[in-house]
Amino acid sequence: MILIYCSHITSRKEYIFKHIFKRLMLQDFKFTSDVSEFVSHSGVKFSYGSKPLGEELFIWSQGLLDESGIDDYEIEYHKWEDLPVFFKAPGNSTIPFDIFAASFYLLSRYEEYLPQVKDDLGRYSAKESVAVKGNFIMMPLVDLWVRKFLILINRSFDVSLKREQKFNTTVAIEVSSFYKYTSRGIIDNVLMLWQHLRRFKLRHFVQQILVLFGIKTDPYDNYERLIEIIRSKWSYKRKSIVSKDDMIFFFHLGSYNRMDNGTVYRYREYRESIKKIGDYVDIGLRYSFYCNDKELKSQSKKYEEISNRPLRKTMAAYSKIVTPGHYKRLVETEKLEDYSMGYETMPGFRASTSHPFYFYDLDYEVQTPLLIHPYALHYKSISGNMLNGQKQIVRQLKQRVIEVSGSFIVMFDYSQFEKGLKSHATTLLEYIYEKEI
Template sequence: MILIYCPDLTARKQYIFKHIFKRMMQTDYDVTSDLSAFVSHDGIKFSYGNKPLGDEMFIWSMGLLDEHGIDDHAIEMTFWDDLPAFFAAPETSSLPFDIFSAAFYLITRYEEYLPQVKDEYGRYSPQESVAYKNNFLALPLVDLWMNKLSSELSVGEITLSRKRNTHKKITFEIGSFYKYRHRGILVNLRSFSKSVRQLNLSRAVNQLRVLLNLAIDPYDNIQSILDVLRATISGRSLREQVIFFYHLGNFTGTDTGTTYKSKTYIEQIKHVGDYTNLGLRFSSNADQRQVLQEEKRFEELLKRPLGATMAAMSKISMPGHYKLLVDTKSVEDYSMGYVNMPGYRASTSQPFYFYDLDYEVQTPLVIKPYALHYNAIMMQTLDGQMASVRSVKNSLKHSGGNLTVQFYLEHFDSEINSHAMKILKYLIDE
């Protein structure tokens, strides 16, 4: 067991200690402010505070975990051997930086509470992040820090376990089950007019053929996706490794997908649910009323409890989106990542509980981050896409982390020249 001497145990310290030692390292730990108990402990131990007690292992605290609310902390980079780090510590510290404050800063998305420039869809831009600005976005840095910390804490014959419940997960976000069919007159008119204006007459003709039931809808390929998945992954593993997130919201100017009132749509979702896990893709800019309404709709229409959710196009604002989910029955959210750039938004591949910095409390909501969205690489050549996938996989080799990749159903559109199916096969074959 690890014993931590800490004179003042705050909610932030409780959260990060539990996440690191119990969930990531899967080891027992305790925190004490009793000096005699700390001195007499024979196992692994260290102190965390402003100054060391004596000659024990000491990790310096820069003060972030003692604060309440949000402050704009200066981020100045340093290194821990070959790993980038920040919140540099004085020489009295056994580590060259405050590892607990830095990890807390990254996984709580502390910087996303600060004023920021958003992208064209109103999302937090990866270029705004400390990870991008300091060239570690491609690293699951928190995971690598914790591997190194476990080595530092292993003393003599006592070796600290670094077990990982690693997994591979592939998710599909489905804003609309069909491209033309069951989409409504106005949506189809806009699509047809766009094709004509762009002189894409073959697409306009194909749209008419689909609407006249003379051709298959370009999005009607989920059975092909299922066949590819089932050829390599079977049974329980398929349900554990694959999630399809469906939109069941109302028709709006932004959400123009297939209506949840379509019997064919619901039957197709249930068919997919016979083989894989199902989740709910919330409407764009969903408010509390919509979130609760769509959660109820999911359970009533599909006759199963809601366990996994995601925001449309990963549009989350901290902490707004997650605050909405805390009041629902959903227990896992898969929106933590960047749609337009590979990398680790929270600098970790491991799941973590949402910590509400406004109320200084850990919530029951588990965040499952993803490392790669196919949208970020779809404009590359096939060789380039393969290289991007290999790069993400290589970043996880030393951390023992989780590989989660997301797709839109549109990526498999039969009217475009897409390599999505080849990348999907490559992911599952590996």
């Protein structure tokens, strides 16, 4: 049992201490504001506040966890040996920064509540983040801080507390359109034919005609090959509870619009394929780009009717979560897992962690039941690189996640596996699952 002296307990403190000690360190802890209880405790203990009680292990409190609401902090970057830090502490602190406030700032996505310049799709821009400005976007920094802090605790109290967590790999596939030509509307196909002609893409024009007449299969019809890749990693080609490799398909079931112009859910072949894929791997729902409260409920209902299973795993189209709006809607409708926490435009850790964490609502100052699974890489962000360059980025990110026994999640768009497309997507997918990279 780790005892923590703290004069005042807040919802923010309860959230971040529980995440760090219970979920990351896998250790029990207890708060106390009783000095005599703290002094008499013979096990692991430390104080957290503005000044130490005596000569104990002391972590300085910057003050963020005692506040409510949002304030625009000026972030200054420093070092804790080899790791970047912010919220620098005075010299009497055992570690040189407030690890709890800094971790809360990153996990709560505090910066995304502040006024910001959005990208062309209305998303929070990666370039605006403290992770990019502090040059730690490629590091699961919160996890690395916690690992280092645990080493310090073991050394300070001559104990051997261990984190018995296992590294795992998940490929998540965003299915914005299940078919390129088949089961698409007449207007869509006519427009695509015209675009092929206008751009002198005669091979694509002929391919589309052959697909529409049933002579060739649709170029997106490739899911069996993808499923076979993950099944080859499982014993007896069946997923078990101890498997370290996983795959999830997220299907679009929203209305047709300018941004979501793929296969519509009414086509029988699409619905049957969703059920078939769900027999082998995990499936979830990709909410449409223009998804208000009504659409979110409607699309959730469609998913459950088609799949014959309750909806748990979700993601937002193009990772447009617009913190905290989208997450609040998920909490209200009790859709309790999200895979949108990442950047399509840049590899790295948006929340500076590779472990799942619960969404903390800064408006209501409360931890919610929504579990967020952050992804480390979207293939869109590296698709223009040479294969060796893509592998190098995957290797760098994966090794970082292995260090902290986290979850290595990589996002793809289903269209990136198009047959005949000059893409390294399939090769990289196989590489992601390799044991040694």
